[in-house]
Amino acid sequence: MTPRRSRTATGFPDRAWTVSIGTGPDTARGGRWWTRRRARRRDRPTAGPPEISSMRRRIDEIDATIIGLWQERAGLSRQIGRMRLASGGTRLVLSREQEILARFRDGIGDEGTQLALLVLRAGRGPL
Known part of the structure; x- marks a missing residue:
């Protein structure tokens, strides 16, 4: 069984998807399979203490x-x-x-x- 590969494709900030591609006996007739799911946005600024906002200003x-x-x-x-x-x-x-x-x-x-x-x-x- 080939290990699963994941790739994040981002064309637009609101369209980030993770695509998983692989092969193996769990696929129909031994062919390729893929899944697509919404990727998490990791580059969004996280909310922090109010001091951070003040410092950024x-x-x-x-x-x-x-x-x-x-x-x-x-x-x-x-x-x-x-x-x-x-x-x-x-x-x-x-x-x-x-x-x-x-x-x-x-x-x-x-x-x-x-x-x-x-x-x-x-x-x-x-x-």
Whole structure:
């Protein structure tokens, strides 16, 4: 008898099914059999203590602040770049970018370098 295999097929969030396929003497004329049943949704957030909801709301507030600051910083950086080009300077100053990379790395760690690269790119565009 072949062991039963289960596979979850999800096309849409409300259509998650588990399909079991197998062969063996328990099937009619030794052919394949399959069953389909509703799969349990395991990715739904579980209700927890009220403190979790409060913390999640605070995270959402922090995210909104980060997005606003990101947009403000990118706008200022683009404005500085335009002013530098208009006055005959270069689009960017490598020593300034290295200073920013070091500040993020020192403040956050190794991931800070990656974050700083994203922040710099948002203001000046790709190199």
